Amino acid sequence: MKKLMNSWNKMSLVKRIIVGLVVGIILAVTVPEQAKPIVIFGSLFVGALKSIAPILVFFLVMGAISQHRSGHETNMKSIIVLYLLGTFLAGLVAVIASFIFPVVLTLSVEGVKNVTPPGGIVEVLKALLLNIVDNPVKALFNANYIGILSWALVLGFALKNAPDTTKTMITNFSDALTQMVKWVINFAPLGIMGLVFDAIATSGVSAMLSYGRLLAVLLGCMVFVALVVNPIIVYVNIRQNPYPLVFKCLRESGITAFFTRSSAANIPVNMTLCEDLGLDKDTYSVSIPLGSTINMAGAAVTISVLTLAAVTTLGIKVDMPTALILSILSAVAACGASGVAGGSLLLIPLACSLFGIPNDIAMKVVGIGFIVGVIQDSCETALNSSTDALFTATAEFAKWRKEGKEIIIKKRVA
Structure with missing residues (x-):
C-alpha cells in the first residue's frame, strides 16, 4: 500500500485527475446507485475552492499592492486589452459561425420560471459598478470578486506606508x-x-441529443476560439509556437473548470498554474480574479449563438453591420455576466x-440554454477560466x- 501511495504521489496532478475522471465515468455507467x-x-x-478563493484573492491583492515597488511593471494594461x-x-x-451554420430552435419554457433577466445594458453595467462599492464583508461573503478587488486595491494603497511588520x-x-x-x-x-x-449519473447525455446542431455550433465556436483564435493572439505577442502554452493552460486549468x-x-x-509558470505574483494576483469577471469569451459565444438561433427561427433578416x-x-x-x-x-x-424579439420569446430561448447547460456551461467555464491564465502568461512572456528571454519562455511551458 505504501509503494502504491508513493507511486500515486509521484504522478503529475493532471494524470491523477485523468484517473479520477475515468473512474468516475466507469462508476456512473456501471454501478450508479451503489x-x-x-x-x-x-x-x-x-465547496473548499469556493470558500478559500475570496479570502485568498483579498490578501494576495492587498499584499501585492502594499508591497509594490515603484517602477515595477505589472502588465495589467496589456492583460486587460487581451481580455x-x-x-x-x-x-x-x-456570429460568423451562426451565419454559416444557422440553427432553428423548438422553443421551450422549461427552466425559466421565476427568472428575471436584466432590462438593458445600462442595468448590467450599473450592477457591475455597484459591485465595486459593495460592503467589503458582504463582498467576501457573497464572493463578489469585483468588490473584493476594489477594496483590496484601496487597502493595499492605504498600507503602502505601513510598517514592515504589518506588511x-x-x-x-x-x-x-x-x-x-x-x-x-x-x-x-x-x-x-x-x-x-x-x-453522468443524474443528467446523462440523452436530453442533449435533440439539440445536437445547437450544441455543435456552440462547442465548435468554443473549440475554434481555444485552438485557433487564442493561439493567434498568443503568437502575435510572444512570436513563438503558442500551442505548448495553450495546451498547458487547457490541461491544468480547463479540465478542473470544466467539471467545477x-x-x-x-x-x-489558475493562481497555482501562474506560480508554476514563474509569473509575477504582483500581476497574476490581480489579473486572475479580474479575469474571472471580465474575461468571458465563452459567455460571448453563448449569447451570440443563441440570439442568432432565435433570429433564424423567427425568420428575421440580419445584415453584417447589425x-x-x-x-x-x-x-x-x-x-x-458575473454580476447577474x-x-x-x-x-x-x-x-x-x-432585433426586436419580444421578451417572452427570448425567455424561451433561455429555457433551451438551461437544457443544454450541462455541456454548454462546462465548456464555457473551461474556455473562460483557462484563458485567464493564458492571457496573463502571454502578457508576461x-x-x-522584449528583454531577450525567449529561452526562458520555452522552459516555462515545457
Whole structure:
C-alpha cells in the first residue's frame, strides 16, 4: 500500500485527475446507485475552492499592492486589452459561425420560471459598478470578486506606508492561504471523480441529443476560439509556437473548470498554474480574479449563438453591420455576466432586444440554454477560466521576449 501511495504521489496532478475522471465515468455507467455516495467528494472539493478563493484573492491583492515597488511593471494594461480583445473576437466567431451554420430552435419554457433577466445594458453595467462599492464583508461573503478587488486595491494603497511588520503579517497570511490552496488542489482527483459521476449519473447525455446542431455550433465556436483564435493572439505577442502554452493552460486549468463549472472555484487553480509558470505574483494576483469577471469569451459565444438561433427561427433578416453590433454587445454584456444571477444565459434577452424579439420569446430561448447547460456551461467555464491564465502568461512572456528571454519562455511551458 505504501509503494502504491508513493507511486500515486509521484504522478503529475493532471494524470491523477485523468484517473479520477475515468473512474468516475466507469462508476456512473456501471454501478450508479451503489456508487452514489462518492458525489460528496465533488461537493466538498468545489465547496473548499469556493470558500478559500475570496479570502485568498483579498490578501494576495492587498499584499501585492502594499508591497509594490515603484517602477515595477505589472502588465495589467496589456492583460486587460487581451481580455477584451479575446472576448470580442469570440463573439465575432460565434456570429460568423451562426451565419454559416444557422440553427432553428423548438422553443421551450422549461427552466425559466421565476427568472428575471436584466432590462438593458445600462442595468448590467450599473450592477457591475455597484459591485465595486459593495460592503467589503458582504463582498467576501457573497464572493463578489469585483468588490473584493476594489477594496483590496484601496487597502493595499492605504498600507503602502505601513510598517514592515504589518506588511510581513499580510504576506504570511497570503503564503498560508496559498499553501491551503495547494492542499485542496491535491484532492482534485477525488473531486473530479465525484463531479463527473454526478453529471453522468443524474443528467446523462440523452436530453442533449435533440439539440445536437445547437450544441455543435456552440462547442465548435468554443473549440475554434481555444485552438485557433487564442493561439493567434498568443503568437502575435510572444512570436513563438503558442500551442505548448495553450495546451498547458487547457490541461491544468480547463479540465478542473470544466467539471467545477465555476470560474470562482478555479481562481486558486489558475493562481497555482501562474506560480508554476514563474509569473509575477504582483500581476497574476490581480489579473486572475479580474479575469474571472471580465474575461468571458465563452459567455460571448453563448449569447451570440443563441440570439442568432432565435433570429433564424423567427425568420428575421440580419445584415453584417447589425451582426457586428451584436458581437460588440455580446462582449460588453459578457463582461457583466458575473454580476447577474444566472450568468450568460440571462443576458440573451438583452441581445435579442437588438432585433426586436419580444421578451417572452427570448425567455424561451433561455429555457433551451438551461437544457443544454450541462455541456454548454462546462465548456464555457473551461474556455473562460483557462484563458485567464493564458492571457496573463502571454502578457508576461511578451515582456520577457522584449528583454531577450525567449529561452526562458520555452522552459516555462515545457
